[in-house]
Amino acid sequence: MWDYSDKVKELYKNPKNVGVIENADAVGEEGSIVCGDALKVFLKIKDNVITDAKFQTFGCGSAIASSSALTEMIKGKTLEEAQKITNRDIVDYLGGLPEEKMHCSVMGSEALGKAIASYRGVKIKDKSEAEGEIICKCFGVTDQLIRKAIRENNLKTVEEVTNYTKAGGGCESCIPELERILQEELHVADKSEKQEGKIPLSNIKRMQLVEKTITDVIRPQLQQDGGDIELIDIDNKKVYVSLRGSCAGCVASNVTLKYLVQDKLREFVESDIEVIEQK
Amino acid sequence: MEKIIYLDNNATTMVDPLVLEEMLPFLRERYGNPSSMYDLGGEVAKDIAKARIQVAELLGAEHEREIVFTSCGTESDNMAISGVLPQNGDKKHIITSRVEHPAVLNLCKKLERDGYRITYIPVDREGLLNIDKLKESADNDTAIVSIMLANNETGVIFPVEEIGSFLKEKGILFHIDAVQAVGKIPIDVKKLNCDMLSISGHKFHSPKGIGALYIKTGTKIQPLLHGGHQEKGMRPGTENAAGIVGMGKAAELALKSLEREHEIQKLRDSLENGILEKFPNCSLNGAKNRRVPNTCNVGFEYIEGESILLYLNEKNIAASSGSACSSGSLEPSHVLRAMGVPFTSAHGSIRFSLSRFTAKDEIDYTLSVLPEIINRLLEISPFWDSKNKKPTGIRF
Known part of the structure; x- marks a missing residue:
């Protein structure tokens, strides 16, 4: 038995917004009867605002609950606001989904995306001519959807990719390909993280940061105990300091160096800084 | 807790109060400990010996020493x-079927x-085994053939007696996985001409954690586990005395209740016929007249099995499904796919399995609440037009 949240149970027992909107302004479909789950979303749109939303679902309890959640979430929203809803938001609304059921939430956000695209006049292509390359032939999952799911949900393993997209859950022959895409995406994520400030420091930059950290963070703490610190020299990643005041000759000075000075410098400057005491 | 209508006896069964x-x-x-030299333990050994006789009688074994107690059906299958x-x-060739239990597959x-080279024998649309294919596949390289007696999902019975006599002539070893047949139909290992046969206690009203393997005298076999002298070294480890005694009693009771299996079949048939009459978009999975008497597997088109089970659960009815969603895998049951059941109804397949504890009013109740459940899910489905009572015809 799945460990469904109370919200999921509530929504599959009594789903909201079930049915068809006659003369809907936008319709989006995702999944298929062959795959075992399928969702059709109907939208009524006025002045760029979703005034009504209904759904029909062929699928399990979590598919019904995800569809119901989606329609509740988008009512009253502008198209731009609705478009920002990711599968993660649906999962949060539901109070979580079992890992193996994550693809139900992805189905919701995909169907919504298709509905909005169709409203804006973008021709919805069927699976055979879908954008991107079909990676999982069993479930017709494209590399685009796989990459999107990896990014939006911070996926780290092929198993997670299967839980979120169903790709690889059939004959399993695409698993090496999934592994390749995942590695590519992880590599990209890794790079962008580095660019956010983890590029190697120049010597000048390092010196400035060490001085700033000592002045702003370390010295005030030492001064509280009647001590002080003096920066003697910086040689690449070796930082030479001298402890002053009550710190000098304190039996705990080694501890102070390691757990305060070095740790703070490692936290604020670089993770491999080494602090050496000059007596 | 409210009373549960338990219609999932192929998954597990209630422990009989007498057991x-x-x-x-x-x-x-x-x-x-049954191996001990004082009465507190030594007397237990006598009860284990009695249970061995009870199980041997249920299976028609020549001698009770041909019964080895194990921990479950899976262990028995693996050991065999x-x-x-x-x-x-x-010999590097093994023959089995495409619809075996995962323990064998x-x-x-x-x-x-x-x-090893494995031949997986196909089944037809009704789930019946292609026995000609099996006979063709057997050759001098074939070490063993392992076929189930009755399928767990559909209840379809395989012609193991015919296979047994064919293999005996050929001198090929034959293992039968009888986990889903024991207690439901009479079993006679001598008539079946098998060398080994696996059973599991919890499928016939004894507790979980106890199984047995019948090994015909003279069969050369190595144990899976290595250890003490228990079960003559074939299954070392201190005996699960309570489980063994329980399975012995359950075997005795099963033998008696086999005479009443037609009553279970009558209930099963009334459930099955009721469903097929009420729901035109529902079909039977499995050969109607070649099944164990307790099992009914039906496929509802346009709706999905897990949601049917969840709605049944709301009505305190326990059943199971071959749908992808309910199992955690993404594809529907390997058995239904091997039979060529269309995806549209494989995803909506439901298995009801009865036992001697199933009462007529439980079947009536189930039939009375099903329309509400099925119609509600059809209303939600994009593939069914509830207003005009026909499929929408759309496919996506």
Whole structure:
């Protein structure tokens, strides 16, 4: 038995917004009867605002609950606001989904995306001519959807990719390909993280940061105990300091160096800084 | 808790109160080790011996020493197949079917990786085994054939007697997985001409954690586990005395209740016919007249199995499904796919399995609440037009 949240149970027992909107302004479909789950979303749109939303679902309890959640979430929203809803938001609304059921939430956000695209006049292509390359032939999952799911949900393993997209859950022959895409995406994520400030420091930059950290963070703490610190020299990643005041000759000075000075410098400057005491 | 209408007896069964009564002393004061030299333990050995006779009688074994107690059906299956392969060292071919239980299928997949050649015999649309294909596949390289007696999902019975006599003539070892047949139809290992036969206690009203393997006298087989002298070294480890005694009692009760199986069949048929009459978009999975009497597997089109089960659960009815969603895998049951059941109804397949404890009013109740459930899900489905009572015809 799945460990469904109370919200999921509530929504599959009594789903909201079930049915068809006659003369809907936008319709989006995702999944298929062959795959075992399928969702059709109907939208009524006025002045760029979703005034009504209904759904029909062929699928399990979590598919019904995800569809119901989606329609509740988008009512009253502008198209731009609705478009920002990711599968993660649906999962949060539901109070979580079992890992193996994550693809139900992805189905919701995909169907919504298709509905909005169709409203804006973008021709919805069927699976055979879908954008991107079909990676999982069993479930017709494209590399685009796989990459999107990896990014939006911070996926780290092929198993997670299967839980979120169903790709690889059939004959399993695409698993090496999934592994390749995942590695590519992880590599990209890794790079962008580095660019956010983890590029190697120049010597000048390092010196400035060490001085700033000592002045702003370390010295005030030492001064509280009647001590002080003096920066003697910086040689690449070796930082030479001298402890002053009550710190000098304190039996705990080694501890102070390691757990305060070095740790703070490692936290604020670089993770491999080494602090050496000059007596 | 409200009363549960338990229609999932192929998954597991209720422990018969008489079985539980038989077991309790072994969980309380009679805790001695059967190998010990004092009465507290030694007397337990006698009860184990009695249980061995009871199980041997249920299976029609020539001698009770042909029964080895194990921990479950999966262990029995693994022991049977893995145990005889080293004794037939040069033979590298195994025959099984495409619809076996994972205990056999996944072992065969592992053996395939180890260099064995496996032939998976197909079944037809009704789930019946292609016995000609099996006969064609058997050759001098075939070490063992492992076929189930009755399928767990559809209840379809395989012609193991015919297979047994064919293989006996050929001198090929034959293992039968009888886990889903025992207690439901009479079993006579002599008539079936098998060398080994696996059963599991919890499928016929004894507790979980106890199984047995029948091994015909003279069969060369190695144990899976290595250790003490218990079960003549074939299954070392201190005996699960309570489980063994419980399965013995359950075997005795099953033998008696086999005479009443037609009553279970009558209930099963009334459920099945009721469903097929009420729902035109529902069809039977499995050959109608070649099944164990307790099992009914039906496929509802346009709706999905897990949601049917969840709605049944709301009505306190327990059943199971071959749908992808309910199992955690993404594809529907390998059995239904091997039969060529269309995806549209495989995803909506429901298995009801009865037992001697199932009452007529439970079947009536189930039939009375089903329309509400099925119609509600049809309303939600994009593939069914509830207003005009016909499929929408759309496919996506």
